[in-house]
Amino acid sequence: MNAMPPPKHRKLSLKERYAHLTRGLSWETTYQPMSKVFPFADYEGIKIHDWDAWEDPFRLTMDAYWKYQAEKERKLYAVIESFAQNNGHLNVTDARYINALKVFLTGVSPLEYSAHRGYAHVGRHFVGAGPRIACQMQAIDELRHAQTQIHTISHYNKFFDGLHDARHMHDRVWYLSVPKSFFEDACSAGPFEFLTAISFSFEYVLTNLLFVPFMSGAAYNGDMATVTFGFSAQSDEARHMTLGLEIIKFMLEQDEGNVPIVQRWIDKWFWRGYRLLAIVSMMMDYMLPKRVMSWAEAWEMYFEQAGDALFNDLSRYGIRKPKYHEVASKEKSRLSHEVWTTFYNYSQATAFHTWVPTEEEQDWLSAKYPDTFDRLYRPRFQCWSEMEAQGKRYYNPTLPQLCVVCQIPMIFTEPDDPKTICFRSTEYKGEKYHFCSDGCKDIFIYEPEKYMQSWLPVHQIYQGNCGGADLKDVLAWYHLNFGADNFDYKGSPDEKLWNEWQAQRSVNEA
Amino acid sequence: MPVAAIGPYEFASRDRVENFHGNQIVYWHWEEHLMFCAALALPLKPEMPFRDVIEKVLPGCYGQHPEFAKIDWSKVTWMLDNRPFKPDLDASLAANHIGHKSILRFWTPGLNGLAGAAF
Numbered sequence: 001m002n003a004m005p006p007p008k009h010r011k012l013s014l015k016e017r018y019a020h021l022t023r024g025l026s027w028e029t030t031y032q033p034m035s036k037v038f039p040f041a042d043y044e045g046i047k048i049h050d051w052d053a054w055e056d057p058f059r060l061t062m063d064a065y066w067k068y069q070a071e072k073e074r075k076l077y078a079v080i081e082s083f084a085q086n087n088g089h090l091n092v093t094d095a096r097y098i099n100a101l102k103v104f105l106t107g108v109s110p111l112e113y114s115a116h117r118g119y120a121h122v123g124r125h126f127v128g129a130g131p132r133i134a135c136q137m138q139a140i141d142e143l144r145h146a147q148t149q150i151h152t153i154s155h156y157n158k159f160f161d162g163l164h165d166a167r168h169m170h171d172r173v174w175y176l177s178v179p180k181s182f183f184e185d186a187c188s189a190g191p192f193e194f195l196t197a198i199s200f201s202f203e204y205v206l207t208n209l210l211f212v213p214f215m216s217g218a219a220y221n222g223d224m225a226t227v228t229f230g231f232s233a234q235s236d237e238a239r240h241m242t243l244g245l246e247i248i249k250f251m252l253e254q255d256e257g258n259v260p261i262v263q264r265w266i267d268k269w270f271w272r273g274y275r276l277l278a279i280v281s282m283m284m285d286y287m288l289p290k291r292v293m294s295w296a297e298a299w300e301m302y303f304e305q306a307g308d309a310l311f312n313d314l315s316r317y318g319i320r321k322p323k324y325h326e327v328a329s330k331e332k333s334r335l336s337h338e339v340w341t342t343f344y345n346y347s348q349a350t351a352f353h354t355w356v357p358t359e360e361e362q363d364w365l366s367a368k369y370p371d372t373f374d375r376l377y378r379p380r381f382q383c384w385s386e387m388e389a390q391g392k393r394y395y396n397p398t399l400p401q402l403c404v405v406c407q408i409p410m411i412f413t414e415p416d417d418p419k420t421i422c423f424r425s426t427e428y429k430g431e432k433y434h435f436c437s438d439g440c441k442d443i444f445i446y447e448p449e450k451y452m453q454s455w456l457p458v459h460q461i462y463q464g465n466c467g468g469a470d471l472k473d474v475l476a477w478y479h480l481n482f483g484a485d486n487f488d489y490k491g492s493p494d495e496k497l498w499n500e501w502q503a504q505r506s507v508n509e510a
Numbered sequence: 511m512p513v514a515a516i517g518p519y520e521f522a523s524r525d526r527v528e529n530f531h532g533n534q535i536v537y538w539h540w541e542e543h544l545m546f547c548a549a550l551a552l553p554l555k556p557e558m559p560f561r562d563v564i565e566k567v568l569p570g571c572y573g574q575h576p577e578f579a580k581i582d583w584s585k586v587t588w589m590l591d592n593r594p595f596k597p598d599l600d601a602s603l604a605a606n607h608i609g610h611k612s613i614l615r616f617w618t619p620g621l622n623g624l625a626g627a628a629f
Contacts (some may be wrong), residue, residue: 044514190514342547379625380545387574398571400548401537401613409548419628421539421548423613425592431523432591432611434537447513452523459525459535462553 014059021061023052026129040125044190046262047255051128054250057242065137068235069144076148076232083225084155090505093221094289095160095498096489101153101226102162102352103283104214107179109149110170114183115198116142122191131250134243135195141236148229155225160494162351162485169351172466173478174457175279175343177407181454182276186269188450193265195247201269201322204244205310207237208302209277213284213292220290252317259318264446270322271439275406278339285336285365286357294368296332304329324439330415333369337377342411344384345396348471351480353489356381356388376418393488399458404433404451405440412436428452527610534610536603538568541617542628545575549613556604560597577621589615 012020029037041048082088092098116139123135150166157163170176186197215230248266251258281295293301303325311321340354347354357365362381366373387394400409414422424435428448435441444451460466467477475482484493513519527534534556539549550571554563564583572578588595590606591613597606608614623629 039516043516338547341544345547376627379627380629383545383624383629392574394545394574396546398546398550398552401539401551411548419542419544421541421544423539423549423592423615425613429523431526432609434611434613449513449519449521452525453521454524456525458551459530462533462535462551463529464531 017061018056018059021063022056022129022133026132034127038125038127040190041127044192044261046192046251046258048127048251049254051126051130053253054128054130055246056130056134057246058239060137060239062133062137065140069140072232072235073144073148076228077151079228080152080155080225083228088223088225089156089159090501091222091224095494096287096353096355097221097223097289098156098160098494099162099352099354099489100214100217100283100287101156101223102160103279103287105149105153105163106166106169106173106176106351107279108210108214109146109153110167110176111179111183112142112146112149114180114187116140116146118183118187118194118198121187122194125191131195131243131247134239134246138199138236138240138243141233141240145229145233145236148232152225152229159497161481161492162353164481165479168479173351173480174346174349174461175408177455177457178279179276181407182272185272185450192247192251195244196251196262196265197269197272199240199244200248201244201266202273203237203240204248205270205307206273206277206303207241208306209298210280211237212302213280213298216292217284217288220292221288248314248319249317252314252319256318263319266319267323268443268446271324271437271443272406274328275408275436275440278335278408281336282339282343285368286340286361291364294365295336296368299329299332323442324437327415327437327439331412333372334376334413334418337365337369337373338411338413341377341380342400342409344394346400347488348395348486349475349480351478351485353487353492353494355489356385372418388488388490393490399461401434402456402458403436403440404454404456405435405443407454407456408436410434410436525611530610534603536608537611537613538563538571539613539615540572541615542621542623543572543575543577544623544627544629546572549615554603556608557602559600559602560606560608561599563603564599577618577623580621581618585619587617587619 028034035042119135119139119142123132123139126132126135153163170180183198186194189197211230211233215227218224218226218230248262251262284292284295284298307321307325311319343350343352344354344356362373362378366378369377384394400411402409410421410423412422414420422437424438424441426433426435426441426445428444429452431452433444433448433452435444457466461469461474467473472482475486480486489495525535530553532555533553536552536554537549538552540546552563552567552571554567569578583599588597590608595614
């Protein structure tokens with residue numbers, strides 16, 4: 001006996017599927033008022049009149065999402081596996097390159113995980129189903145990025161120092177308080193500020209300055225594993241950038257009263273993001289044995305030109321370019337040098353190595369920075385080389401003053417005077433607070449109660465909260481291996497191992 | 511401006527002076543000598559004589575710089591918290607009105623850093 005064939009359902013169109021799997025999963029609550037179910041929706045002052053006006057340009061549904069991501073994972077892990085089997089680490093340009101990965105794994109990968117938590121949180125708290133679903137997918141993306149980065153870079157951990165405990169270091173090591181506090185500032189804000197901070201200012205406006213240099217840097221320096229996780233993340237990044245622009249336009253279109261709030265957040269998070277990227281400037285100009293482009297060139301291309309187009313577009317909503325963008329442009333020919341020389345000062349307490357650039361590298365810097373390098377920075381390296389040659393490699397023995405907002409040592413110079421440190425300060429409730437810039441000072445003055453809680457590593461050491469008073473005690477508390485992870489590249493176990501491999505290679509070739 | 515928050519939002523400063531076990535933080539910055547990339551943060555007793563900082567503390571901080579030994583301290587010009595300042599070397603930091611998280615910037619005439627690079 002023939003069974004009745006199942007009734008034929010018409011296949012849903014993409015648009016219908018999208019509607020069912022996003023809007024169709026949302027409802028007006030009745031047991032509890034909506035304001036109690038979504039307690040974070042209003043307090044930031046952003047007014048939304050019609051959540052359904054949110055347009056998701058990707059129309060991505062969860063079932064399609066799983067399919068795409070699974071495919072990307074399969075490809076990525078095949079590459080990672082073959083990289084490991086073929087000893088891919090032997091093909092990088094120079095072991096100094098690995099130090100860029102150390103900075104990335106300890107400074108950036110934990111941010112991916114923080115982003116996962118942040119998007120999961122706001123994905124719960126938006127009233128509208130459209131942004132809620134977009135945030136939930138991004139939360140999963142970010143978790144995936146953290147995982148793939150850790151898996152990829154773990155191969156290098158078998159051979160090189162400083163890569164063994166990134167998660168722990170991120171929470172404790174002095175310079176890692178810069179990215180950590182940046183993200184905690186965003187995650188502890190409301191959902192709309194969080195998206196302005198991370199989706200718009202960071203992912204949309206500034207991300208090209210982070211990912212392009214790292215990924216092309218990896219490609220130029222023979223690190224195919226890192227290139228592959230970059231590619232694997234790229235299509236996600238396109239979605240994240242779109243979310244960033246969408247949320248801004250959505251807020252601006254919903255209510256005119258939102259414009260000044262959004263502008264203030266753009267000002268704040270442009271400056272916070274720019275300060276965070278200081279470490280990328282150093283990576284580009286100093287840490288890649290084979291350079292891609294200079295920080296100044298990247299800033300011109302990705303911020304000055306691309307930013308001009310973006311903010312022209314947003315000007316019809318009454319949004320202007322972020323405050324102090326001109327200061328960032330003035331700093332472009334000194335930023336990387338000020339940052340690298342700072343880490344050179346304090347390499348006794350870092351989980352990566354620093355070094356004096358070679359003559360050839362200094363010539364490259366001189367060509368890229370004709371106005372500043374020979375005049376201001378080459379003499380520093382000459383002096384430090386001489387000290388090193390006398391067996392007195394320079395380390396700064398005293399802890400530096402930190403900016404209360406960005407938490408970077410107060411190393412930045414006056415916008416119009418690269419020889420004088422920029423000091424800004426204010427008093428709040430009878431106590432003094434210090435800042436590296438007008439940008440950071442403005443952020444404090446608007447919300448002093450937030451930043452007076454800053455966990456400043458230098459002050460925490462002096463308060464006795466970091467394992468002890470001696471350098472060795474503090475480094476043990478950081479989980480840094482003294483004598484291996486820290487100090488100059490010259491004389492490091494990394495260098496020794498690399499040189500042995502190179503010697504072996506020449507023997508094999510002969 | 512208060513923080514936009516879902517409830518009362520008031521906190522004590524994490525770096526209030528009571529947290530430093532009898533010390534106060536004082537920042538020192540030798541201008542035109544960027545071998546030291548930023549001002550230094552030192553935990554010091556408020557009753558410490560100013561002269562002791564110069565003679566017993568700063569040499570350990572700045573001694574690697576070839577110009578440090580040449581400083582004539584009677585000729586140094588000072589700024590305390592953005593105001594011109596003349597220290598009483600034999601008085602304590604507190605008596606010199608140097609408080610918690612005060613910043614002292616000093617210039618050493620004739621000693622302007624190496625290679626004309628403020629280094």
